[in-house]
Amino acid sequence: MREYILETKDLSFKYPDGTKALKSVNIKIEKGKKISFIGVNGSGKSTLFLNFNGVLKPSGGSLIYKGNAVKYNQKSLLELRKNIGIVFQDPENQLFSASVYQEVSFGAMNLKLEETEVRRRVDEALKNIGMYDYREKAVHFLSYGQKKRVSIADILVMNPEVIVFDEPTSSLDPKHSSQIIDIFDDINEKGITVILSTHDVEIAYSWSDYIFVMKDGEIVKEGTPYEIFSDDKLINECYLQKPLILETFENLIKSGKVKSTETIPRNKQELFQLINA
CATH class of the missing domain: 3.40.50.300 (P-loop containing nucleotide triphosphate hydrolases)
Structure with missing residues (x-):
């Protein structure tokens, strides 16, 4: 259900x-x-x-x-x-916030959690997004992509x-x-x-x-x-x-180069497997 x-x-x-x-x-x-x-x-x-x-x-x-x-x-x-x-x-x-750690810890601190739990959650969130080694770095020195990751950690720390x-x-x-x-x-x-x-x-x-x-x-x-x-x-x-994968697949079907439609490819690897088969 x-x-x-x-x-x-x-x-x-x-x-x-x-x-x-x-x-x-x-x-x-x-x-x-x-x-x-x-x-x-x-x-x-x-x-x-x-x-x-x-x-x-x-x-x-x-x-x-x-x-x-x-x-x-x-x-x-x-x-x-x-x-x-x-x-x-x-x-x-x-x-x-000034640093990555301060930024990510803010949400967890607002939940009134114990300090040890805040640290555990922040460390886990930063590891999950590959930013643990940057935890003490100033936010304004991060690249755009790194800032995107930290903004994800901001939410992960809340355990949503x-x-x-x-x-x-x-x-x-x-x-x-x-x-x-x-x-x-x-x-x-x-x-x-x-x-x-x-x-x-x-x-x-x-x-x-x-x-x-x-x-x-x-x-x-x-x-x-x-x-x-x-x-x-x-x-x-x-x-x-x-999507290019689906458009390519449909053209292969129309041209007769691929006959089976049981498996519809969702990515390049699946499309290549279908063609090679």
């Missing part, structure tokens, strides 16, 4: 200037899965994410966490934000059940993007539900268990990576691109 950790029911949000950023969004996110949200800028992804942990309060509808509708009092919001962490697109908007990443690989080169995705896989293997928004269709296709497509504040389709990216009409209407 599927267990849903986060749901929205007819969730809507309108900004003070009257912009309707979300329109009756209904989604269910399965616990422990890797989830991607895709769509052009302005489709509502970031606004939805800020509703996920109570930074924004919906204008209508409800957010449901582990079967219970979220209440917007201080105690409930603190509990929600402890369990659902957001890593913003630009780490400069999240990092504010869900981590939400807004455009986590933007402004990163392919090598560092790949390293960030490896970190997501490690996080997910620990049982944490990982949610991200991305414009990178290659990442969405190869990494995700499930994808939601947004357009104009609405969910226009949801499904497995293949269900999403094999829908040519959807790709055109939502200004997306077909």
Whole structure:
């Protein structure tokens, strides 16, 4: 039986200037899965994410966490934000402490934990993102990619059940993007539900268990990576691109060079295996 950790029911949000950023969004996110949200800028992804942990309060509808509708009092919001962490697109908007250790320890200290537990959590979070050797380094001396990692550790130290990443690989080169995705896989293997928004269709296709497509504040389709990216009409209407792996596979099928469609490749290795077979 599927267990849903986060749901929205007819969730809507309108900004003070009257912009309707979300329109009756209904989604269910399965616990422990890797989830991607895709769509052009302005489709509502970031606004939805800020509703996920109570930074924004919906204008209508409800957010449901582990079967219970979220209440917007201080105690409930603190509990929600402890369990659902957001890593913003630009780490400069999240990092504010002098050193890496001070930065990552801040959240754990706010939980009123014993000092030994704070140190244990900080050390573990920094090791998980490959930044333990930089723990005493000044934050402003870090590279952009290193700052991205520290912003992830900021959330990991809270021991959340869900981590939400807004455009986590933007402004990163392919090598560092790949390293960030490896970190997501490690996080997910620990049982944490990982949610991200991305414009990178290659990442969405190869990494995700499930994808939601947004357009104009609405969910226009949801499904497995293949269900999403094999829908040519959807790709055109939502200004997306077909992932190169899937496009290559479909052309091989059309040309008769590959006959079996039982295994649909999700990455280069699977595609090469199919061709060699």
